[in-house]
Amino acid sequence: MFHTLWPQSPNQTRIVCEWLFDPYTMAQPGFDPADAVELWDLTNRQDWEICELTQQGVSSRAYTPGLYSSSESLLAAIDQEVLKALGVGLLERVSFLSRGAGVRVCKLT
Numbered sequence: 001m002f003h004t005l006w007p008q009s010p011n012q013t014r015i016v017c018e019w020l021f022d023p024y025t026m027a028q029p030g031f032d033p034a035d036a037v038e039l040w041d042l043t044n045r046q047d048w049e050i051c052e053l054t055q056q057g058v059s060s061r062a063y064t065p066g067l068y069s070s071s072e073s074l075l076a077a078i079d080q081e082v083l084k085a086l087g088v089g090l091l092e093r094v095s096f097l098s099r100g101a102g103v104r105v106c107k108l109t
Contacts, residue, residue: 001040011055017044 006014019037057063068076 011059015044015048017041
């Protein structure tokens with residue numbers, strides 16, 4: 001299974017899910033992908049609901065970004081790479097956090 005995400009607006013994304021099965025498996029008598037499709041459809045819908053609630057939260061005027069937890073090091077690394085690609089220097093990246101500019105930066109170790 002894979003997803004293709006098509007941004008429609010700043011707060012809306014069209015998601016296309018496609019399931020891939022081996023042709024040999026599909027040719028077997030009694031092959032029915034319904035169980036797999038139903039399970040992943042339920043899982044995806046639950047995940048998307050969490051994403052929608054999170055988006056509502058970060059869109060709130062009351063939201064202020066904070067530090068990443070230690071289990072979010074990959075996300076923090078992606079932030080660092082994006083800021084680096086934008087030409088933001090290391091000291092500037094760290095200072096974003098102290099200014100509350102909406103960029104979450106992990107503590108550099």
